[in-house]
Amino acid sequence: MKVEVLEGHHFLSGDVAVAEGAIAAGCRFFAGYPITPSSEVAERMSRRLPEVGGIFIQMEDELASMAALLGASWGGKKSMTATSGPGFSLMMENYGLGMMTETPCVIVNVQRAGPSTGLPTLVGQGDVMQARWGSHGPYETIALSPESPQECFDMAVRAFNFSEKYRIPVVVLMDESVGHLFERVSIPPKSEIEVIDRKISTDKKRHIYEPDDDLIPPMPPVGEGFGIHVTGLTHDERGYPVITAEAQEKLVRRLVDKIRVHADEIIDYEEFMTEDADVIVIAYGISARSARRAVIMAREKGIKAGMLRLKVIWPFPSKKLRELVEKASHFVVAEINNGQILVEVERAIRKEAVFVGKMGGEPHRPDEVLKGIEEAVK
Amino acid sequence: MSVVQANMHPLDNYLRTERLPHVWCSGCGIGTVLGAYLRAMKNIGMDPEKTIMVSGIGCTGRAAGYVKMDSFHTTHGRPIPFAVGIKAARPDLNVTVFSGDGDLFAIGGNHIIHAARRNADITVITINNFIYGMTGGQLAPTTPETGITTTSPYGNVESPFNLAGLVAVSGASYVARWTSLHVRRLEKSIEKALKKRGFSFVEVLSPCPTAYGRRNRMRDPVDMLKYFQEHAVVKHHINPLEGVIEPDKDFIVGEFLDAEEEPTFEDKLWEMTKKEFLYTSQAERTAWILEHRRHLETLSKIISGRGER
Numbered sequence A: 001m002k003v004e005v006l007e008g009h010h011f012l013s014g015d016v017a018v019a020e021g022a023i024a025a026g027c028r029f030f031a032g033y034p035i036t037p038s039s040e041v042a043e044r045m046s047r048r049l050p051e052v053g054g055i056f057i058q059m060e061d062e063l064a065s066m067a068a069l070l071g072a073s074w075g076g077k078k079s080m081t082a083t084s085g086p087g088f089s090l091m092m093e094n095y096g097l098g099m100m101t102e103t104p105c106v107i108v109n110v111q112r113a114g115p116s117t118g119l120p121t122l123v124g125q126g127d128v129m130q131a132r133w134g135s136h137g138p139y140e141t142i143a144l145s146p147e148s149p150q151e152c153f154d155m156a157v158r159a160f161n162f163s164e165k166y167r168i169p170v171v172v173l174m175d176e177s178v179g180h181l182f183e184r185v186s187i188p189p190k191s192e193i194e195v196i197d198r199k200i201s202t203d204k205k206r207h208i209y210e211p212d213d214d215l216i217p218p219m220p221p222v223g224e225g226f227g228i229h230v231t232g233l234t235h236d237e238r239g240y241p242v243i244t245a246e247a248q249e250k251l252v253r254r255l256v257d258k259i260r261v262h263a264d265e266i267i268d269y270e271e272f273m274t275e276d277a278d279v280i281v282i283a284y285g286i287s288a289r290s291a292r293r294a295v296i297m298a299r300e301k302g303i304k305a306g307m308l309r310l311k312v313i314w315p316f317p318s319k320k321l322r323e324l325v326e327k328a329s330h331f332v333v334a335e336i337n338n339g340q341i342l343v344e345v346e347r348a349i350r351k352e353a354v355f356v357g358k359m360g361g362e363p364h365r366p367d368e369v370l371k372g373i374e375e376a377v378k
Numbered sequence B: 001m002s003v004v005q006a007n008m009h010p011l012d013n014y015l016r017t018e019r020l021p022h023v024w025c026s027g028c029g030i031g032t033v034l035g036a037y038l039r040a041m042k043n044i045g046m047d048p049e050k051t052i053m054v055s056g057i058g059c060t061g062r063a064a065g066y067v068k069m070d071s072f073h074t075t076h077g078r079p080i081p082f083a084v085g086i087k088a089a090r091p092d093l094n095v096t097v098f099s100g101d102g103d104l105f106a107i108g109g110n111h112i113i114h115a116a117r118r119n120a121d122i123t124v125i126t127i128n129n130f131i132y133g134m135t136g137g138q139l140a141p142t143t144p145e146t147g148i149t150t151t152s153p154y155g156n157v158e159s160p161f162n163l164a165g166l167v168a169v170s171g172a173s174y175v176a177r178w179t180s181l182h183v184r185r186l187e188k189s190i191e192k193a194l195k196k197r198g199f200s201f202v203e204v205l206s207p208c209p210t211a212y213g214r215r216n217r218m219r220d221p222v223d224m225l226k227y228f229q230e231h232a233v234v235k236h237h238i239n240p241l242e243g244v245i246e247p248d249k250d251f252i253v254g255e256f257l258d259a260e261e262e263p264t265f266e267d268k269l270w271e272m273t274k275k276e277f278l279y280t281s282q283a284e285r286t287a288w289i290l291e292h293r294r295h296l297e298t299l300s301k302i303i304s305g306r307g308e309r
Ligand SMILES: Cc1ncc(C[n+]2csc(CCOP(=O)(O)OP(=O)(O)O)c2C)c(N)n1
Pocket: B057, B058, B059, B060, B061, B076, B099, B100, B101, B102, B103, B104, B127, B129, B131, B132, B133, B134, B135, B140
């Protein structure tokens, strides 16, 4: 049976779950280019979108996909793409255009191991900093990291809600292991899923980029006589280019602040056995599942270990880490790269953490993380 | 005779007059072509409120900033996929891409052939000034052989693209080439392009005295127009391959292609969606139909074979 929200209990992969979450959030436009390990997202969307009144386009490349997302979003559709490292690299310029023009959309990046073509079919977590800083210039980003198919569904909904609310491209930073993992996914009835839609401007006299008190301007519709002008150049509230340092300061400061002032609403993490912990592991995505097991193994050995799992990676929960460093003496970071979140953690706790990194290709074994915990408390 | 208000230009209703003067050099052809575009819109009664202009980056790309309609100034090379996205989302609106030769055929070259192949219902106007104007006169994929540019100081060793020919063989529905000297015929062609359902393309050879003419023995803007006058040969429906432009030789302008209208990319997308989509409740279905009323009206016209904008 064709349904809008796939309510009930299902056995789904992370890739399929993220697609279903998007549809439940109201996504009605997908543009993408196939790439392992994200192609299943596109395949699912190509089947599902027409059923729910949406449009699916396989574009000629990821540059085009990202541009089409922005166009469709201004056309009033909640829009999404899905990709992996090489495609994510190609999307970066228009990711920045989305930031500058405040265009809601969602980019799913099912991370594989890089650099370059790397390991197309195997896991990596090396795009964390790219999601943060991959496009040129100063800006703030939002990125979420699911650890299970269930969270892929939930976080797709949340990603759309953030993108609509704050008018910003949001990244769902999955990884190959989570994308290809099959697990039970429980989808609540449509009426129980909170869906946020962008604020729509109704006043034709109002300037397109005149923000409300929350620093977010309502978005005017196209084709209704608003006569909007939207540019990636630095612009004033009318949307017109102004090539001065003052205009840049005013605009970009607001783009940064609109996320910073709402950071507490966006930031989300799971604390696992942290209350009395002496050593805390920081992990996200598939690495968090190994870390959770490692924490239990450490407890069995009498080490007071705990885990802080980042559900939202950007904005980074610096405040939380500064709180934890008051209680715990040791920190371990487990991620599948050569130290990306590690830098943020060490910045926040103002001391070194033990790093359990892998270059990619396989998730951590719990005993690898355990070794890091043991080294930390030694 | 219609009465024109004093101090008012006949195209003022189509321009963001508060943004004038524009950035273009004196003697530049872009303004002439934008004027022809806006007059064509006016002649056929195309509603600016239902029209979107998308530009890339370059001197030509600045056009989007001056027109009084919803307009988007995107990234270098990407106005076409942006336009494809917006048109797919809102097939009831008219979408025009107005951008430079470098933007649409170098960095964005892949997109134009694919949009033409899909027969996306957008109109693309490109200013072929043989150069990268905005960045100060570097080699473009349209620079004639022997052309001197800031990055080919000893002459160009590459062959230029035949833009109209390339688009004509890529699956477009309407293709024409004129120069900024052929204003009337250009205007008529743009009218046809705007009315055409499916991918339509108009290439306009246009002087850039500042970045091209100056280095290529056409320092005075009039020199380039003279070159157009002396060498442009009007011919229609040629073999697109005959459209090459060679230094100091005659070249062809005219209508390259005016194909039978076929269902557009958006017609097919929405037809598929209409066929497949199914909501559980009648209320939701009604809501969907109301929301997409305009698209569906367009769609039913197409299905009955009388598609009109
Ligand atoms: C990704 C990227 N690369 C390079 C540039 C620099 N750039 C801006 S405009 C331009 C060329 C424009 O030439 P064309 O499209 O022919 O437009 P014209 O100025 O001649 O009208 C270039 C290379 C850019 N803005 N973005």
